Amino acid sequence: MKKRLKVLSIFAAAGLSVSAFASEGGLVLPNDEMPNYSEHRLTMSMQNGMQVYMNNCMGCHSLKFQRYNRSAKDLQISEDLMINNLMFTSEKIGDLMTNNMPTAAAEKWFGTAPPDLSLIARSRNPQWLYNYFRGFYADESRPYQVNNSVFKDVGMPHALEALQGIQDKTEEVKGLENDIAYAHGDIASASQKIKDGGKKGELNKIISEAEHQIHEKEAQLAELSRQGKYFTLIKEGQLSPQDFDSAMVDLVNFLEYIGEPIKRERKGMGVYVLLFILFFTAVAYLLKKEYWKDVH
Numbered sequence: 001m002k003k004r005l006k007v008l009s010i011f012a013a014a015g016l017s018v019s020a021f022a023s024e025g026g027l028v029l030p031n032d033e034m035p036n037y038s039e040h041r042l043t044m045s046m047q048n049g050m051q052v053y054m055n056n057c058m059g060c061h062s063l064k065f066q067r068y069n070r071s072a073k074d075l076q077i078s079e080d081l082m083i084n085n086l087m088f089t090s091e092k093i094g095d096l097m098t099n100n101m102p103t104a105a106a107e108k109w110f111g112t113a114p115p116d117l118s119l120i121a122r123s124r125n126p127q128w129l130y131n132y133f134r135g136f137y138a139d140e141s142r143p144y145q146v147n148n149s150v151f152k153d154v155g156m157p158h159a160l161e162a163l164q165g166i167q168d169k170t171e172e173v174k175g176l177e178n179d180i181a182y183a184h185g186d187i188a189s190a191s192q193k194i195k196d197g198g199k200k201g202e203l204n205k206i207i208s209e210a211e212h213q214i215h216e217k218e219a220q221l222a223e224l225s226r227q228g229k230y231f232t233l234i235k236e237g238q239l240s241p242q243d244f245d246s247a248m249v250d251l252v253n254f255l256e257y258i259g260e261p262i263k264r265e266r267k268g269m270g271v272y273v274l275l276f277i278l279f280f281t282a283v284a285y286l287l288k289k290e291y292w293k294d295v296h
């Protein structure tokens, strides 16, 4: 019993430190779930995602672990269609999916060179990507006049502006963020006063009141985001917000495919492996019965 308690308390401590870490990183919004497709719908989604990628991303981000013909085969795109419509940075269908982005110059342009995205769906995760692509908003203070609510101060321009248009945070969101910033300011100045020998009791009360405020306002922000009231369009794009979201699902599905091209085969194979194990268990059982029948 004692041992079990000890184990439990270790888990509890680990849990506490994880949640402390999570709150340190601050609130990341939007954090919407991405719809899940399968079968034919998934294939069509990946095809469309590849089209979005080739037209908007390939100039900056290579996918250098993948070849065009492999994508064509897996995504059921004919090689002619691939060569004529989706290959802008290579000539041969057997080429790796690279581009000609000069790394050193790119670092100068963007602050960071655009990374290869072959494995991005594994190093980040699909939900993060889905929200990142939908998280660009107007911010005059940034070099490209946009910021990203999921990846703060990102060096990437809003590559999908033509499709999405430009969105801004809603007034409600801006108000809440202001309140949170003020509360953080209150905490900082009260902490400083404590350090300088101020009245602890009173100052601690100010701090806990401010923390409470932050907690409450963050919950309101999360609620606004859930209701789709985090951003508002200030300039329309070619796609409606619904169509844009759906195109982003496609884009992420494509990146997920690129991150593990045999994922679907692996899953399909799993069923056969399980069936084989079941079948083999039955055979082994019958065999055992046969061998032992004379012993008893």
Ligand code: HEC
Binding pocket: 052, 053, 056, 057, 058, 059, 060, 061, 110, 111, 112, 113, 114, 115, 117, 120, 124, 129, 132, 153, 154, 155, 156, 157, 159, 160, 251
């Ligand atoms: C004009 C060049 C450019 C274009 C076009 C572009 N990006 Fe980027 N992207 C960048 C740069 C530069 C960064 C690195 C930003 C940073 O780390 O601050 C980046 C970062 C990213 C990241 C985050 C990588 C990480 O560190 O986790 C993802 C994901 C991404 N881009 C996806 C895309 C997709 C998908 C498209 C097409 C819709 C696209 N990018 C179009 C330049 C570009």
